Amino acid sequence: MKQNSLKGWFKSGAPGVWISGGAVSLAVIMTIGLLAVIAVRGLGHFWPADLVLAQYNVPGSAHHVVLGEVVQKEEVPRERLKSAGLPVPEQGPEFMTRELIKVGNRDLNGNDFSWVVGEWLTDLKTPPELLAIERREWGNFYGYLVNVKENGKVIAEGEAAWPELQARVKRVNDLAKQLSQLEKKDIGAINYGLERIRLQGRKLELEGKLTPQAQADMEAERAELNARYKAIEDRLGDLHAQFNRDSLTARDANGKELEINIGKVVKAYQPNAMNSWQKLAMYFSNIWEFLSEDPREANTEGGIFPAIFGTVMMTLIMAVIVTPFGVLAAVYLREYAKQNTLTRVIRIAVNNLAGVPAIVYGVFGLGFFVYVLGGSVDRLFFAEALPAPTFGTPGLMWASLTLALLAVPVVIVATEEGLARIPRTVREGSLALGATKSETLWKIVLPMASPAMMTGMILAVARAAGEVAPLMLVGVVKLAPSLPLDGNYPYLHLDQKIMHLGFHIYDVGFQSPNVEAARPLVYATALLLVLVIATLNLSAVWIRNHLREKYKALES
Incomplete structure (x- = not known):
């Protein structure tokens, strides 16, 4: 009886349901777990941790003081510490504690991270x-504040030095914003204008139209820009003098004093004296700086805003390019092409393109888009700039086109499936009412297939936004000096190189000279990349669901 009931249970298909449900549950749990690990390790970096001061008593060596943030603790076998050359006693527990401490003061110590044995820390x-x-x-620098100076003269020390330092750090940060505005925007606009005049003169010369009047007009415009530059230069000199006016004297844990220019200070704080609310406020401030500031210190400090901007801009341009091409190809294959051997071969080729390794697209993009197409564009439209390339070099346009080429098979397949699901009776009813084939296509069929098109675009964005390998060849760099969008005509500079979150993760994680400092930023950037892709996908999903509800009546 039991055997029959068990056999009937298997025949009912219930085991398959349970196995499928278990597999889905396991995948969800693993995904949530991965995101949780990334979030904890990445977001924890921004919390202002307490500074610990302790005596480090290494057996057989002179005692010294350790000061810094405890970053990581782990239990390691005693034999492992002995094999590393540490003077571990023969007798003792099988496992000992090893702690990674961020000691900072790289200019004094050489390294700003140090592993110590927890059992040797006292007091x-x-x-x-x-x-x-x-x-x-x-x-970072960790230690004690001794005094604050202005033009080399001590103006505050002891307890009075702390509020004075806070006021002067705020002043310096305000000056830094003014300097950034002048150097990146105002001077950048002047340099852009001077280069435009130079290229205009070169173009007139090549065309044989460089008349004395044209030369005089260009010289007048150049003189005006140079006068503006001189005024900005004087302003910059004054700001730099103010920026470098103040300094502070700090003392490390071992009594060595160091004078630090306050112009080099981003922020100064006393984490051990802060309460939970103050730390929480600083925590969110640090996250905002990470999202809104430019990177510094070989990308191991500062923010990642240029990488966020580059990723979103490139993905949006890719979506604008790939959608019409993918939809038109799918419409032709499904609605107009004869369903013969050639059509089947084309579909097989499209499906195979979806499985081509991404780096192959990168090589193709570099060879065709950059060198062939970009070089031709330069010779036809930017001859005055040669031999310096304009579009004949990796940039935003070619990165977006390469990703579009990579993602177009996904859009074609999804759109074709959407067109195939539309009942033939809908087309015949439209034609019976007097509509032409093109009117039926554009006013009936394509609107009904729009949810499938959005599905294809979602899949394309999900794949393309996370790609790194092809982008390394066609436009993404470690550090871009400026954003491709600014106030200079034509405002969106498709020829400029960009930063990308995926490449930033690779660079910080595997090319950084300071691995320990870079590790939490890798987690934080990875989490942000997932959130950016999720935001783009959720936006497309919302549009798809809206379109599906709009045309549901037609489908029924």
């Missing part, structure tokens, strides 16, 4: 007067 304290200084260069 642990967290004095509230300990100072953490985030610098534009050389990473």
